Amino acid sequence: MSADLAHIRQVMAEADCLYTEAQIEAAISEVAQRINAELAERNPVVFCVMNGGLIFAGKLLTQLNFPLEQSYLHATRYRNETSGGELFWKAKPEVSFIDRDVLIIDDILDEGHTLAAIIDFCRHAGASAVHTAVLIDKQHERKARPEFKASFVGLPCEDRYIFGYGMDYKGYWRNANGIFAVKGL
Structure with missing residues (x-):
């Protein structure tokens, strides 16, 4: 076993659990109910932001009870680091959303x-409205745009x-x- 893998395992062993699986699943169901109420008649295109949004999107999409088109996009600032840098597009959306509502699903x-940046991209590319669903909204004063809020939030x-x-x-x-939260970070 490499030293890096030992460190990765130690991080999990020492981590603080902030939300259990049951708490998260309940929050995802609540987000789904709100999305069903607001977007069911809007024929949205739903994009999962890879890789972080994959699990949340997978669990959320099965609870949305209306027709939708689903695809993915991949934009990141982290690239396996612990702090963000420049926006890097790995895959831009391939489904047309001109004059359509768009729902972006991301982890945090x-x-x-x-x-x-993803919202701006969708608006400039012709989306009629852009909605966002995030599993986690981190509470701090460092938001890029202080007025920016996700349309649907699972948990603070x-x-x-x-x-x-x-x-x-x-x-x-x-x-x-x-x-989970990393001990000391």
């Missing part, structure tokens, strides 16, 4: 740089380095079945 609203979270349910620690633990 932290500072909001990535999500804001303290300002710590978190992982699980799609969020990673150095590329690992996206598969953790809760939301």
Whole structure:
């Protein structure tokens, strides 16, 4: 076993559980109910932001009880690091959303740089409205746009380095079945 993998395992062993699987699943169901109420008649195109939004989107989409088109996009600022840099597009949307409502599903609203750039991209490319759903809204004063709020939020979270349910620690633990905070971060 490499020293890096030992460190990754130690991070999980020492992590604080902020939200259990049951709490997260209940929050996802509540988000689905709100989306069903607001978007059921709007024929939305739904984009999952890879890789972080994958688990949240997978669990959320099965609870949306209306016709929709679903695709993905991949934009990141982290690239397996613990702090963000420039926006990097790995895959832009391939489904047309001109004159359509768009729902962007992502794991977390932290500072909001990535999500804001994706929203701007969709608006400039012809979306009639852009909605956002995030599993976690991190509570701090460093938002890229102080007025920016996600349309649908699962859970608030303290300002710590978190992982699980799609969020990673150095590329690992996206598969953790809760939301965990790294000890000391």
